[in-house]
Amino acid sequence: MKRGLRGRIILLAITTFVAVYCLLPTFGVQIPWAQKITLGLDLQGGMHLVLEVDLEKFLESFTDRQLADARGILEREGVTLVSATRTGVDRARLVLTKSADREKATKALRELSSLEVTGGSGEEILLGVAAGQAAELRRNAVKQAVEKIRNRVDQFGVAEPHITTEGDRRLIVQLPGIREPQRAINLIGQTALLEFKLADDEANLEEAVRDKGKIPEADQLLYDRKEDVRGNVTRTPLLVKRQPIVTGNALVNASARPRSDVPGWQVDFQFDQEGARVFGEATTKNVGRRLAIILDDTVVSAPVIQEPITRGQGRITGDFTDKQAADLALVLRAGALPAPVNIVANLTVGASLGEDSIRQGIRASILGALLVVVLMGVYYRWSGVLADAALIVNLVMTLGALILLRATLTLPGIAGLVLSIGMAVDTNVLVFERIREELRLGKTVRAAIEAGYQKAFVAIIDAHVTTLITAAALYYFGSGPIKGFAVTLSLGIVINLFTAITGTRVVFDWRTSRRTLTHLSI
Amino acid sequence: MEIIGKTNIDFIAWRRLAYAASGVLVLVGLLATVQVWRGHANLGVDFTGGTTVQLRFERPPDLGAVRRTLVAAGLEPELQTLERGERLLVRLRKAEEAGAGTGKRVEDALRAGLPQGRFAVEGTNEVGPAIGRELLVAAQKAILVSLIGIILYIWWRFEFTFGVAATIATFHDVLAVLGVVWVLGHEITFLTVTALLTLAGYSLTDTVVVYDRIRENLRGRRRGNLGEVINASINEMLARTAMTSLTVLLAVLSLFILGGAVLRDFALALLLGVIVGTYSSWFVASPIVYEWRTRVQGRARGKR
Secondary structure, X not given: OOOOHHHHHHHHHHHHHHHHHHHHHHHOOOOOOOOOOEXXXXXXXXXXXXXXXXXXXXXXXXXXXXXXXXXXXXXXXXXXXXEEEEXXXXXXXXXEOOHHHHHHHHHHHHHOOOEEEEEOXXXXXXXXXXXXXXXXXXXXXXXXXXXHHHHHHHHHOOOOOEEEEEOOOEEEEEXXXXXXXXXXXXXXXXXXXXXXXXXXXXXXXXXXXXXXXXXXXXXXXXXXXXXXXXXXXXXXXXXXXXXXOEEHHHEEEEEEEEOOOOOOEEEEEEEOXXXXXXXXXXXXXXXXXXXXXXXXXXXXXXXXXXXXXXXXXXXXXXXXXXXXXXXXXXXXXXXXXXXXXXXXXXXXXXXXXXXXXXXXXXXXXXXXXXXXXXXXXXXXXXXXXXXXXXXXXXXXXXXXXXXXXXXXXXXXXXXXXXXXXXXXXXXXXXXXXXXHHHXXXXXXXXXXXHHHHHHHHHHHHHHHHHHHHHHHHHHXXXXXXXXXXXXXXXXXXXXXXXXXXXXXXXXXXXXXXXXXXXXXXX | OOOOOOOOOOOHHHHHHHHHHHHHHHHHHHHHHHHHXXXXXXXXXXXXXXXXXXXXXXXXXXXXXXXXXXXXXXXOEEEEEEOOOOEEEEEEOOHHHOOOOHXXXXXXXXXXXXXXXXXXXXXXEEEOHHHHHHHHHHHHHHHHHHHHXXXXXXXXXXXXXXXXXXXXXXXXXXXXXXXXXXXXXXXXOHHHHHHHHHHHHHHHHHHHHHHHHHHHHHHXXXXXXXXHHHHHHHHHOHHHHHHHHHHHHHHHHHHHHHOOHHHHHHHHHHHHHHHHHHHHHHHHHHHXXXXXXXXXXXXXXXXX
């Protein structure tokens, strides 16, 4: 027997066995240590969202909160202010009534966690978020957004969601097999910042609506948006205090339930201890005034405080359907996003479309394989059948490798697979044609086979290398589905090198090693 | 079995005609490239930003009514029916139609405007303009990197003349296919780019096989002038080239017939690529080597 032949046969047998073993679960056989093939969202149906965290908004509201803290600190120290305004995304400017207070104020402001004094003179103090800290804050905001969205998705109940970050402000959310895409988008995209703010009924609302400059400095103008059954939208303006009494961060629970007074749904909530205390104090002090419940800067309702609410329980009533109430309760439980997110891309594929794609892909693969198999068998006879067998092994191994590598099979990936069917037999075509040529030159079968493989090898490598170069570029720069193409095509042709060199060669060598062939069916 | 036996086609003699045909193809391809560059070609929504919504109706819908309904809702739709007319692809390209929620707008408008036409939304693809731009840049990078990679490989693998000729042939193939796709008015998506790059890598195979034989024969196995050697080499490799192209052609053809709407354009580009690639390895890549060598040698002889 030829040296190394036995080794190659064993290697081929083992690799084929492993590949077949890996493939069994995909065809419905339950076995240990092997998974089904992973299908891309384009084949199994699902939703692929790209979200962008609005980091500017995040820093703005962070600076606003710090500025509010600064006012509190200065008030306690007895320093009076002419104004305190945010001048940029993460910059602010304080104007003191007396420049004599400057030193005292500067000292007191060291208490602030993230704003530091950056300049100014006389009555003016300039504040800013330190550069290093801003980056840290941004990173945290993105991390938090991922956490909250994961919370929401988990509570919504999606099997195997996949949430990752990309770059410094993007999130990729993949939800396989989702049935209500629109609802999922609402749940994920909503900031869900719940705030309780006192209405300012003493200020002149009409003037403020007409001229933004007339809005009192401590107030902001918000709208109560109502939609009737015919889709007409009415917007009622309301002036509220900028500083919230308490926010949704203080909630420990929220749940949807039917309203007892009128048809419709409401959301009941429960504050944590600190939240309950603050809320109790504020409602005690402000009985008879209106309290606005605000969700993402839109007034949900603004009821009059009838009596102090000290047990930390409350409810949000609006025109909610059961689903809306349930979703609101869900996002409140999961917590608000640290900043608004924008959906910059949304690819949703229905399950039926995915199934169609799989069916079409399988059909195309079968037809492609069949045509190639017949052509090879007819043209190269016995040797062609051998190449066909190698082709089948090639396909099985490629799929097996996909599973072993946990790679994802996408629709373009199927195209790559079909293409690799056509390219894989090319290796054998090059070898067979060379063998034919050598036979015509009068060489013995054994010598012709030897020369055929040896001389065709260079051209085979050429074809493989150039295809791998483009596949690598496509893998590196392509989107998800295109990566799938690059993966199946490269796996297909790399494995082809193996099956062609060990596979068909082994059979030829085996046959010539037993006896001297005088004729080769090729 | 042998379909192509011993042949003796004079490929070099046909080269002037081939140059003319290829010239036209390349010219159209260059024009297409310019148009793509200027953003005037039919670039896919994944590059331009925009929205596509795929709908499946119970009965083939009245396209006029669909269009009127969507226009009334303030949208500018392009409609394309797929497979027996039950499936409808609505494509929106304006910047303000690129955001999230546009798919919902299309659905809502049609539900309200076509109460009798029952349909289901099968898929939505909303691409923000920023994402589209990024993907376009990624595609350009992929093109640049693969072409540079291929050219480096060619130049490492071959001597100068063959390297230049193979590079020209590769560009010829890619441009010719891009030109045809553009003339047909097909959408150019990342999948199209993928097809173009794949064929750039693949079409080289045929060229390489023929070149290897030319070099082998030039090393002295054959007598005769350069034209005869090149012709003999192509003829010797004819069956091989035809066969390798045919296998890939069959695979791609089945994708084209059965692969479904998404893969059809992709398969078409590859189909064209295999044909053009085979043609160019016979009629373009090798004649260029002939042209170059005879001119340079002729000049050298003249100096002497």
